[in-house]
Amino acid sequence: xxxxxxxxxxxxxxxxxxxxxxxxxxxxxxxxxxxxxxxxxxxxxxxxxxxxxxxxxxxxxxxxxxxxxxxxxxxxxxxxxxxxxxxxxxxxxxxxxxxxxxxxxxxxxxxxxxxxxxxxxxxxxxxxxxxxxxxxxxxxxxxxxxxxxxxxxxxxxxxxxxxxxxxxxxxxxxxxxxxxxxxxxxxxxxxxxxxxxxxxxxxxxxxxxxxxxxxxxxxxxxxxxxxxxxxxxxxxxxxxxxxxxxxxxxxxxxxxxxxxxxxxxxxxxxxxxxxxxxxxxxxxxxxxxxxxxxxxxxxxxxxxxxxxxxxxxxxxxxxxxxxxxxxxxxxxxxxxxxxxx
Numbered sequence: 001x002x003x004x005x006x007x008x009x010x011x012x013x014x015x016x017x018x019x020x021x022x023x024x025x026x027x028x029x030x031x032x033x034x035x036x037x038x039x040x041x042x043x044x045x046x047x048x049x050x051x052x053x054x055x056x057x058x059x060x061x062x063x064x065x066x067x068x069x070x071x072x073x074x075x076x077x078x079x080x081x082x083x084x085x086x087x088x089x090x091x092x093x094x095x096x097x098x099x100x101x102x103x104x105x106x107x108x109x110x111x112x113x114x115x116x117x118x119x120x121x122x123x124x125x126x127x128x129x130x131x132x133x134x135x136x137x138x139x140x141x142x143x144x145x146x147x148x149x150x151x152x153x154x155x156x157x158x159x160x161x162x163x164x165x166x167x168x169x170x171x172x173x174x175x176x177x178x179x180x181x182x183x184x185x186x187x188x189x190x191x192x193x194x195x196x197x198x199x200x201x202x203x204x205x206x207x208x209x210x211x212x213x214x215x216x217x218x219x220x221x222x223x224x225x226x227x228x229x230x231x232x233x234x235x236x237x238x239x240x241x242x243x244x245x246x247x248x249x250x251x252x253x254x255x256x257x258x259x260x261x262x263x264x265x266x267x268x269x270x271x272x273x274x275x276x277x278x279x280x281x282x283x284x285x286x287x288x289x290x291x292x293x294x295x296x297x298x299x300x301x302x303x304x305x306x307x308x309x310x311x312x313x314x315x316x317x318x319x320x321x322x323x324x325x326x327x328x329x330x331x332x333x334x335x336x337x338x339x340x341x
Contacts (some may be wrong), residue, residue, distance in 0.1 A: 003054055005054075005056070006051060006054045009023050009024070009051075012118065016118075016121075016122060017125055018118060018121040018122065018125070019121075020051065022117070022121055023114075023117060023118070023121070024049050024051065025117075026114055026116075026117030026118075026121075027049065027056075027114060027117075028047045028049060029117075030114050030117075031047050031056070031058060032045060032047060035058065035097070044060070044061040044062075044073060045058055045059065045060055045061060045097070046058070046059045046061055046094065047059075057096055058096070058097040059094035059095060059096055059097065060094070060095045060096075060097050061092050061093070061094055062074055062075040062080070062092070062093045062094075062095065063075070063090075063091075063092060063093075064076075064077055064080045064087050064088065064089055064090060064091045064092070064093050065077075065089070066089060075093050077089050080093040083095055126158055126159055127187065129158045130158060130184065130187040130196050131187050133184045133187075134184050134185075134186070134187050135183070135184060135185075135204060135208075136183075136184055136208060137181050137182070137183055137184075137205060137208040137209065137212065138156055138157070138181070138182060138184060139157075139179055139180070139181055139182075140154035140155060140156045140157075140161070140163070140179070140180055140181075140182050140198070141154060141155045141177065141178070141179055141180075142154050142174045142175065142176055142177065142178040142179075142180065143155050143160065143176060144176065145174050145175075145176070149165055150165035150168070151163065151164050151165055152168065152174045154180070154182065154198070156182075156196075156198075161196045161198055162198070163180075163182060163198045163199075163200065164197075164198075166201075167185075167197070167198060167199035167200060167201050167202070168200055168201065169200045169201055169231045169232040169267065169268060169270070170201075170231060170232040170233075171232050171268070172200070172232070172268055180200065181200075181205070181209070181266055182198040182199065182200055182205070183198065183199045183200065183202045183204045183205040183208060184196065184197075184198060185197040185198065185199050185202055185204070200231070201229075201231035201232075203227045203228070203229040203235070205267075206227055206229060206235050206237065206263070206267070206272070207224055207227055207237075209263045209266060209267075210224065210237065210252060210263065211224075213254075213259045213260075213262055213263055214251055214252050214254075214259055216241075216246060216248075216251045217239075217251075217252075220242070221241060221242055221243050221246050221251075222239055222240070222241050222242070222246065222248045222251055222252070223239065223240050223241075223242065224237060224238070224239055225238045225239065225240050225277040226238040226277070226331050226332075227331070228327040228328075228330035228331040229327075230323060230326075230327065231270070232267075232268070232270055233270065233271070233323065234270065234271045234272070234273070234323060234324075234327060235267075235270060235271070235272045235273070235327075236272075236273045236275060236288060236327045236328065236331045237252070237272065237273070237274055237275070238275050238276070238277040238284070238287075238288070238331055239252055239274060239275075239276065239277060240276070240277040248276055248277075249274050249275070249276055252274045253274060260272060260274065273290060273291070273327075275287040275288050275290055275331070281297075281299065281305070281332070281334065282297040282298075282299070282305075284332050285297045285305055285307065285328065285332050285334060285336060286307075288327075288328035288331050288332050289307065289309075289317050289324065289325065289328045289336070289338075291316060292309060292313045292316040292317035292324065293309065293310070293313050294307055294308070294309055294313075294317070295308040295309055295310060295341060296308045299334075300337075303333070303334055303335060304334065304335040304337070305334050305335070305336060305337070306337045306338075306339060307336055307337065307338045307339070308339055308340070308341060309338060309339075309340060309341075310340065310341060311340045311341065314338065314340050317338050318338060325338055
């Protein structure tokens with residue numbers, strides 16, 4: 001039985017990642033619980049677990065006294081010496097107990113403690129795994145879509161989680177088996193398991209996709225200085241190169257638009273404007289309004305500016321339902337008033 005027991009612990013560590021040391025602590029607690037259930041909880045016991053020898057032993061601990069007043073906690077010197085000649089008055093005598101003699105209810109109690117230990121270990125590892133992925137992009141597989149509220153149940157490889165309808169890209173339709181990239185927004189620990197907030201509408205998804213796709217962002221040559229996004233429709237991302245020989249915008253777009261095309265495909269056709277960041281506010285505002293061509297930018301206050309464009313550029317600068325100028329304002333942090341010549 002001992003061999004099977006330690007083999008089971010090895011399998012738990014290998015297949016579920018539960019440390020053997022942790023489970024040994026839970027087993028010790030389980031054996032103590034089982035014994036105390038049988039003994040009424042009045043006796044002192046010690047558990048000895050030796051993984052090397054694959055041995056589990058339990059010892060009843062009795063105080064060696066001249067005269068016994070409580071047999072459950074005391075033993076005479078004469079009786080103690082029958083166990084070992086080394087015991088003397090004042091020592092603690094240990095007598096080995098046979099765990100196989102535990103009652104059925106005690107064994108069930110021990111089993112429940114061990115099962116609870118496995119659940120707690122898996123819960124802890126799951127939370128730790130998700131926390132390591134916080135604010136990262138992971139690939140998930142759609143396992144179910146709730147027809148009532150549109151929430152998608154996805155398998156993240158760690159556990160199942162919910163992609164809320166409110167965190168999906170507007171207009172997206174998921175099917176069982178779809179592989180999608182999701183942004184891990186928040187992770188909180190609850191008694192029933194980790195609560196993970198996933199998103200495809202968060203601007204962090206676009207940021208991480210660019211970091212994954214563009215090597216120059218990964219190595220720090222190019223820095224993302226800002227993102228403004230209306231998910232499912234359009235995103236503006238401002239980039240800056242620390243190396244004057246590296247074109248920030250060109251690197252993000254990639255040869256034959258290969259890099260940005262992969263990101264656009266992942267976002268189901270969402271338009272992305274990559275604009276160069278500038279420390280000069282006028283230059284940054286003009287770049288943020290692309291694809292429109294700007295004639296001039298004049299700051300009327302610290303956070304407000306007036307932009308002049310040619311008449312034929314006005315609708316392009318404002319964008320459909322004001323989207324282009326709205327995203328430019330969010331990207332730059334300035335209030336933008338557009339006028340024609």
